[in-house]
Amino acid sequence: MHHSRSEKYASQAEAASRNGDKDRAAELYRLAAEEEASALSALDPSKTRTLGITAVSAASLWFKVGAFRQVERVACQWLAADYLPDFAISQLQTILQTAWNEILFRESGIEFVKGEVLVSVAGGKIVTGAAPLEFVHRKVKEVRNIFYRTIEMLLNQPFRRRGLPSADIQEQFRPWLLQAPPGSYQFAVRVQKPAQMSLFPDASPEIEEVTQKLLQIVDAAAQETHEELENIVPDPEYRNGFLRLTRNLAPTGKTFNRLEIKSATDLEARPIVFLPESRQEINKTLREERKATEEPTELKEEQLTGILRALHLDKDWIELHPDDGEQSVRIIQTGDVIDDIVGPMVNQRVIVDVAVRPDGTYLYRDIQSEE
DSSP: HHHHHHHHHHHHHHHHTTTOHHHHHHHHHHHHHHHHHHHHHHSSSOOOOHHHHHHHHHHHHHHHHHHHHHHHHHHHHHHHSSSSHHHHHHHHHHHHHHHHHHHHHHHOOOOOOOOOOOEEEEEETTTTTTTOHHHHHHHHHHHHHHHHHHHHHHHTOOOSSOOOOOHHHHHHHOOOEEESSSSSSSEEEEEOSOOGGSSTOOOHHHHHTTTHHHHHHHHHHHHOOOOOHHOOOHHHHHHHHHHHHHHHTTTTSSSSEEEEEEEEEEESSOOOOOOHHHHHHHHHHHHHHHHHOOOOOEEEEEEEEEEEEEEGGGGTEEEEEETEEEEEEEEETTTTTTHHHHHHTTTTTTEEEEEEEEOOOOEEEEEEEOO
16 A cells, blocks of 8 residues: 555656656655655565565655655665665665765755766676776766767757867866766766856756766667667767767677666666677668768778777878787878767777778778777
8 A cells, every 4th residue: 555655656746847846746756755665664574575676666765855864774774684685785775875975965065967877887807896997997988978978969069070078068067977886897977067057048957957868868879770869869960979979888898798877866767788789780870871971982991900099180190000010000081080989099909990092091981999
């Protein structure tokens, strides 16, 4: 009975939230949390799976109320039990760490837009709680760059091929790296709310949803077909850019073989999973798009693998030290290379698709990291 009431209140709260009635939504979520707590206390201790599901639900509902100390009480109480299933322990750890972050931010006066992205990687050279520093640094930069691109799109900025985001965007929208709960290797990212929203008139509702929009984009890019991505990102330049940025998140199977990205605050949302096959599917889409826009040519197509040693995009070239050569080679006509994509690859292993002229000159076609 208590659980049924909780579901009813939660459903009404979601409807109120969609209608913009935040006060009513908070009150309904509080009622839902109280009913779920009553349901939890009445459960048979032998029903461990049901206990785990209900404990996670209760903590999640208190989180939606903003009652973070109550989240702490529920999560710590049930994490101390030695009979909850693994999935419940993991989810309670996630929501507890997120609640602790919220408490600290509230005390410091720092405000963030809604939502938090949790990224986890596993397999290969990744072990529980640890990963190579260069690898982590690169993945953090890749997620940051997708955030900036999402913000620019929501602000109706022209697609940026060169340089960094504008000074205003970098100053006002600061991504933060947060401590994540235990896992294979995890990190969490949030975007600080602009202190001067007057710099971005009429953008407040869109900016508040930037985290949700990023998750929608990444989810659509991870699908085998990209019809949904076309609906979410109508601009073809932005769409192609998001596909390339998302591709570099996906594993090749060498350094790691699985990446998950999900909301840390919406435990009901399914994780977005990238496997080596995900990269292959995105590559297929990008090749098809490239062939559709390029002029037919008789030039030989090749794929080079090696270390990206240098680049000068304003002068239209990159320099690669290939695996099968003693000297670096220059690849020209890099017109559609995006700084956000190629920048983190310098001095890293990459795969470059090229066309080869009869005189041996390499013409750029595509570039991706080789994890």
